[in-house]
Every structure is written in C-alpha cells, then in structure tokens.
Amino acid sequence: MNRINIFDLHCDTLDRLALHEAAADLGFSEHDAHIPAERMSSLASNVAHIDLSRMLGAGYGWCQCFAAFVPDGLGAQRSWRVFETVRDYFRSQLEQHDRLIEQVRDARDIRRIVGEGKCAAVFTVEGGSFIEGDVSRVHEIADAGVKMLTLTWNGKNAIASGNQTAEGLTQFGRQVIAALEGRGVVVDVSHLNDRSFWDVVEATTRPFAASHSNARSVCGHPRNLTDDQVRVLVERGGIVGLNFCCDFLRDDGADPAPDDVLRHVDRFLSLGAEHALALGSDYDGTDVPSWLDPAEKVGALHALFAKEFGEEIASAICFENALSFFERNDA
Known part of the structure; x- marks a missing residue:
C-alpha cells in the first residue's frame, strides 16, 4: 500500500504544550x-491531538504547520513574550527530537524531509498583535523561520480586524503586508472580518492563504469564507x-x-478550488469530529476523498496543493 501524505496548514499544539504551565491565565492550563x-511537555509523546511518535508511527508522510498562537488583548510586549516562549519551546523540541522532526526553512526541502521519515515542520504565527508601530518584528519572525x-485572531490589532470586530486593514497593516511579502512570509486571512479580507486582497501582490477556514455557504459562521472570497483566493493562486x-x-x-465535511469540499470544488484546497485541521485549538480525533486518524479523510472524488483529488487536497503553494512561494 502506498503511504498517505498529509500537509496540514494549522494546529495549536505548540501553545498547548509550551503554555501548559508557563501562562496559566491564557486558558491552556485550566483546559488541561x-x-x-x-x-503535556513533549512534542514527541503527549496526550494532545498531535504527537510526533503516534503520527509518524501511523506511517504518514507528514508536513505540519505549527502555529505560535498569540491571543488578543495582551498588548504588544506581552504578546511578543508569548511568541518568544512558544518559539523557544519549538526550538527545544527540534533539538531534542531531531530524528523525528526538522524545521522547513525552504519549502523545496519538504519532499526530502518527508522522504526521510520525519515530520517537516513549518513554523507559523496566528495573531500579529506583537507587530505594533514598527515592522522590524516582521523581520525577526522571518529570521526565526x-x-x-495569520494577521489577527478574533479581535482588532494594529494591523487589521478579526471576525468579531468591524474595522478594516490599517495603513500600518499595509506596511506590514509589504514587509511580509518582501520576506516571503505568507499573508494568512483566516480570522479576518470581511472588510479586512477585501482590504488585504487589494493590498497584496502575492498569493495569500486562508489557513483554516471553511465554506460559509455551507456553514454560516463568520470565520468561514463566502463564495466570492473563495473565488478571488483561487484566482490569485492562493490556498x-x-x-x-x-x-x-x-x-x-x-x-x-x-x-x-464532504459538503464543504463539494462547495469548494464547485468554486474552482481543485488546486487551492488543502487541510487546515486546527488540531489542539478546537473540538474536532470524533472520527478525526486524535490526529493519526486523519487518514480517514484521504480515504473519504478518494472514494468520493478519486485518488488524484484526494492526494491534492491532503498534500500536493499545499506543497505546491509553499514551493511556489519560496521559488
């Protein structure tokens, strides 16, 4: 049997583990x-959704975007300290478990890393509230790989407004986008409100991502994308x-x-997203369907998609589309 390849655009596992005891007021300690x-201390062995040993032991070829999630309302300086805490934890896990995981600095290395039987780890950030008044922190996070x-979480920051607020992209936010694109850091519109989304469409010059969002015409939550948003994302070569x-x-x-799940996939495909649809699980950041909990059950999605749409589309959604997007970004 051919190995199933999985590329997941978003999880919150780093925060759940790094902040289990380090930041009691942020909710992770209470939850766990x-x-x-x-x-709840090791990325290689834990009882969270994602565990390196379990996931790799299931036989997947696996690329995972690991987010440093920065909650709203902390202020720029504490937000930066939260990022640093999660970044340092990520670095420690890369060092301790180098036989299981390798950070992706260039997406064109992903096939090699996966082929060596390791998790290809893409470092991302959810919530840019630590970028306030000075774009230098864009360069600091880019230097960290x-x-x-993801520009915002649910609220408003100096860059833009999330789905629970009404404002749009700020003038400073336009500077941030230019800096991100200049460093090859993908702009992620998940969590934005509609006004900010369309402002980002106008401000960006490179393909952008909605790392973990579904179809609003299927489920009406404002975190999901409208049909017109999906269409423009596809037209712009996004993911x-x-x-x-x-x-x-x-x-x-x-x-x-x-x-x-199939209803959302059907809708995306009907909007032309055959080469733009990927996985963005949100593991360790939310409640997921019981048949997909924990992460090593994700192969059920590949089987479901292969049965419904064919092996080629299943492989595209589960791995190839995301890989191609990041390879193009780094080319």
Whole structure:
C-alpha cells in the first residue's frame, strides 16, 4: 500500500504544550489541568491531538504547520513574550527530537524531509498583535523561520480586524503586508472580518492563504469564507485549509459526520478550488469530529476523498496543493 501524505496548514499544539504551565491565565492550563505536566511537555509523546511518535508511527508522510498562537488583548510586549516562549519551546523540541522532526526553512526541502521519515515542520504565527508601530518584528519572525502569519485572531490589532470586530486593514497593516511579502512570509486571512479580507486582497501582490477556514455557504459562521472570497483566493493562486472545527463544519455544532465535511469540499470544488484546497485541521485549538480525533486518524479523510472524488483529488487536497503553494512561494 502506498503511504498517505498529509500537509496540514494549522494546529495549536505548540501553545498547548509550551503554555501548559508557563501562562496559566491564557486558558491552556485550566483546559488541561487534569493532565499531568509530564504528559503535556513533549512534542514527541503527549496526550494532545498531535504527537510526533503516534503520527509518524501511523506511517504518514507528514508536513505540519505549527502555529505560535498569540491571543488578543495582551498588548504588544506581552504578546511578543508569548511568541518568544512558544518559539523557544519549538526550538527545544527540534533539538531534542531531531530524528523525528526538522524545521522547513525552504519549502523545496519538504519532499526530502518527508522522504526521510520525519515530520517537516513549518513554523507559523496566528495573531500579529506583537507587530505594533514598527515592522522590524516582521523581520525577526522571518529570521526565526516563520513562513506564514495569520494577521489577527478574533479581535482588532494594529494591523487589521478579526471576525468579531468591524474595522478594516490599517495603513500600518499595509506596511506590514509589504514587509511580509518582501520576506516571503505568507499573508494568512483566516480570522479576518470581511472588510479586512477585501482590504488585504487589494493590498497584496502575492498569493495569500486562508489557513483554516471553511465554506460559509455551507456553514454560516463568520470565520468561514463566502463564495466570492473563495473565488478571488483561487484566482490569485492562493490556498485554503479545510478546518475540522465542529462549529465551522455545521451550524448546530453537533459532532460532524463525514458527509458534513464532504459538503464543504463539494462547495469548494464547485468554486474552482481543485488546486487551492488543502487541510487546515486546527488540531489542539478546537473540538474536532470524533472520527478525526486524535490526529493519526486523519487518514480517514484521504480515504473519504478518494472514494468520493478519486485518488488524484484526494492526494491534492491532503498534500500536493499545499506543497505546491509553499514551493511556489519560496521559488
């Protein structure tokens, strides 16, 4: 049997592990208070959604975007300290488990890393609130190997406004986008409100991503993309990651069935996203369908897509589309 390749555009595993004890007020400690610290300290062995040993042991060829999630409302300086804490944890795990994981500095190395049986780890950031008044931190995160930045979380920051606020992209945000594109860091529009989304479309010159968003015409949550947003993302050569969050898959928030996922895929494909649709699980950041929990069950999606749409589309959604997007970005 051929090995299944998986490229996932978003997870929050780094925060869940790095901040399990380090930042009690951010909610991770409370959520996982019942779990012994030693079971939430290592990326290679834990009881979170994503565990290197379990995932690689399942036989996947695997590329994972690991986000440093920075919550709203912390202020620029504390937001930066949160980023530094997660960045340092990521670095420590790369060193401790170098036989299992390697950071991706150039996407054209992903096939090699995956071929060596390791997790190809793409470092990303969710929430740019630490970038305030000075674009120099764009260069600092780029120097740390960050390959993609989700501009906001749900609220407003100095760059733009998230889906729970009403404002758009700021003038400073336009400077940030120019700096990101200049350093080859992908602009990620997931979490933006509609006004900010369209401002980003106008401000960007390179293809952009919606790393973990679904189809709003299927599930009406404002975190999902409208049909017109999907169309322009496709036209611009972008990428969109299918989010596993129960609340973004169906309106009633119930445990989604495979057919609920297929409805979103059907919609994306009908809008021309055959080469733009990927996976954006949101593992360790949300509740996911029971049949996809934990991450090593993700192969069920490949089987589902292959049965419904054929092997070529299944492989494109699960790996090839995201790989091609990041390879083009780094070319």
